[in-house]
Amino acid sequence: MKRFALLAAIVAVAPxxxxxxxxxxxxxxxxxxxxxxxxxxxEMGFLSFGQATFNGIGxxxxxxxxxxxxxxxxxxxxxxxxxGALAATIVGALAITGRGVYGVMLTFAxxxxxxxxALQWRSVTGGDNGLRDLPAPSLFGLALDDATRYYxxxxxxxxxxxxxxxxxxxxxxxxxxxxxxxxxxxxxxxGYAVRRFKITAFAVSGALSGLAGALYAELFxxxxxxxxxxxxxxxxxxxxxxGGAGSPYGALLGAAVFTVLSNxxxxxxxxxxxxxxxxxxxxVLFFRGGLWGIGSLWSRRASHA
Amino acid sequence: xxRTHSLTRRFGAHVAVDGVDLAVEAGSVHAIIGPNGAxxxxxxxxxxxxxxxxxxxxxxxxADVTRLDVAARSxxxxxxxxxxTNVFPRLSAFENVRLAAQSRTRESxxxxxxxxxxxxERAWAALDEMGLxxxxxxxxxxxxxxxxxxxxxxxxxxxxxVLLLLDEPSQGLSPEDARRLIDRIGSxxxxxxxVLIEHNMPLVMNLATEITVMNxxxxxxxxxxxxxxxxxxxxxxYLGTRA
Numbered sequence: 143m144k145r146f147a148l149l150a151a152i153v154a155v156a157p158x159x160x161x162x163x164x165x166x167x168x169x170x171x172x173x174x175x176x177x178x179x180x181x182x183x184x185e186m187g188f189l190s191f192g193q194a195t196f197n198g199i200g201x202x203x204x205x206x207x208x209x210x211x212x213x214x215x216x217x218x219x220x221x222x223x224x225x226g227a228l229a230a231t232i233v234g235a236l237a238i239t240g241r242g243v244y245g246v247m248l249t250f251a252x253x254x255x256x257x258x259x260a261l262q263w264r265s266v267t268g269g270d271n272g273l274r275d276l277p278a279p280s281l282f283g284l285a286l287d288d289a290t291r292y293y294x295x296x297x298x299x300x301x302x303x304x305x306x307x308x309x310x311x312x313x314x315x316x317x318x319x320x321x322x323x324x325x326x327x328x329x330x331x332x333g334y335a336v337r338r339f340k341i342t343a344f345a346v347s348g349a350l351s352g353l354a355g356a357l358y359a360e361l362f363x364x365x366x367x368x369x370x371x372x373x374x375x376x377x378x379x380x381x382x383x384x385g386g387a388g389s390p391y392g393a394l395l396g397a398a399v400f401t402v403l404s405n406x407x408x409x410x411x412x413x414x415x416x417x418x419x420x421x422x423x424x425x426v427l428f429f430r431g432g433l434w435g436i437g438s439l440w441s442r443r444a445s446h447a
Numbered sequence: 448x449x450r451t452h453s454l455t456r457r458f459g460a461h462v463a464v465d466g467v468d469l470a471v472e473a474g475s476v477h478a479i480i481g482p483n484g485a486x487x488x489x490x491x492x493x494x495x496x497x498x499x500x501x502x503x504x505x506x507x508x509x510a511d512v513t514r515l516d517v518a519a520r521s522x523x524x525x526x527x528x529x530x531x532t533n534v535f536p537r538l539s540a541f542e543n544v545r546l547a548a549q550s551r552t553r554e555s556x557x558x559x560x561x562x563x564x565x566x567x568e569r570a571w572a573a574l575d576e577m578g579l580x581x582x583x584x585x586x587x588x589x590x591x592x593x594x595x596x597x598x599x600x601x602x603x604x605x606x607x608x609v610l611l612l613l614d615e616p617s618q619g620l621s622p623e624d625a626r627r628l629i630d631r632i633g634s635x636x637x638x639x640x641x642v643l644i645e646h647n648m649p650l651v652m653n654l655a656t657e658i659t660v661m662n663x664x665x666x667x668x669x670x671x672x673x674x675x676x677x678x679x680x681x682x683x684x685y686l687g688t689r690a
Contacts, residue, residue: 310558317562318555321546324535331495331533332606333521333550342556 198370226352234344
């Protein structure tokens with residue numbers, strides 16, 4: 143609870159201290175995607191290499207609702223959530239039939255398919271031009287055309303979603319996911335219908351990813367095809383492992399570090415992913431808990447001293 | 448309580464379990480013995496649902512369970528413990544057992560309440576029954592070997608089974624730990640029907656009310672411990688080489 147209060151405080155003052163509300167909004171949205179991804183990896187032990195599938199489908203669905211149905215912003219979000227959940231349920235149900243690395247490859251393959259479908263299906267997705275000029279978001283008559291205002295709306299939504307993930311992690315359902323991660327066969331032997339739990343976890347992860355997609359669509363009022371491409375999926379994996387898959391906080395931290403680095407370094411040095419690669423290897427090889435793991439190790443030492 | 452009819456499992460040309468008819472009476476301790484490779488663990492995998500039979504049927508508590516999967520059979524009251532310790536390694540001993548007990552509640556899809564209190568009483572009872580109360584907060588993979596075997600049993604007990612399938616519970620234990628385990632299993636006899644695979648002959652002769660001897664996937668002999676001890680075919684195939 144203390145940690146969550148601290149997080150909420152940081153999120154609340156961030157745009158007052160550093161005046162880049164659009165970048166900070168991006169951090170929160172990418173953070174939500176990483177947290178959604180980590181529900182599968184950190185809790186259930188399934189590496190989803192196609193998380194952008196659900197993000198992209200959520201973004202397109204929300205954008206279509208805004209454009210075609212003239213849906214208000216508050217209704218575009220549940221459309222994104224539902225689309226992400228549905229896509230993840232289908233991908234999850236098929237991907238978990240593959241064991242180990244084959245399951246990973248299936249999420250990867252579905253992401254490739256979704257990406258090429260998005261490129262081809264121009265009437266819906268705008269192809270490689272993306273979907274432009276979405277209506278500006280507004281909330282019950284209040285226009286969110288100002289970046290800081292939109293930041294605070296996104297912040298509230300992401301914090302609520304994050305709190306929900308913390309609760310799920312702590313719940314009986316979350317406990318079953320950890321049982322599956324630790325020993326799937328034994329989870330089955332004590333009576334858990336493992337397949338159903340896995341698909342449910344995919345649906346929840348997809349719903350959160352779809353929400354991230356919908357929020358992203360309204361950030362620049364634009365859905366680029368990158369929202370559904372493999373680079374985004376890879377970035378989610380890298381950011382989460384960098385931050386630490388052991389905790390939802392780690393995923394969020396990793397997303398923040400990753401977004402800041404990629405935005406600041408890419409202006410200075412176009413080969414910045416090289417540096418990121420080195421940092422990433424160091425973290426994965428020597429600090430399995432990621433940045434969050436290092437941080438909590440320190441704080442434990444400090445409290446022992 | 449548990450019956451099989453011509454239960455058979457082939458792996459390619461090899462017949463691991465070959466037309467086994469087994470009848471386990473309620474309240475009995477039924478030991479299955481036989482040399483390595485006799486098909487005992489394969490038989491267990493068929494009974495628990497880990498493997499599908501090539502032919503034959505399994506009847507449990509009056510219903511045909513041949514086509515039910517592992518989880519469904521567990522819910523019918525079939526509790527299995529494994530030959531190699533099979534726990535949730537990085538979770539605490541308590542959480543290992545609590546998860547097993549949670550599977551008997553209707554709350555495993557509850558996502559909005561803390562898990563810590565769900566089925567906690569049942570979990571503590573199973574831990575205490577195996578004498579592991581003091582180890583509750585330690586991760587399972589940090590427990591001593593003997594304690595891990597006891598945890599293995601505690602997990603199975605926490606699912607409230609009717610019948611226990613115990614696959615070599617004393618495997619890899621020191622004589623002292625094995626004795627501790629025998630005591631614990633002995634105390635379970637009153638409440639559970641037990642089917643037991645075991646190489647430890649004193650343990651078998653001590654606990655079992657019935658013995659089935661397997662060799663080459665078939666039932667070689669079946670009877671009370673005294674009969675089995677006296678059976679010349681059994682002595683030749685198995686006991687003679689060991690005892």
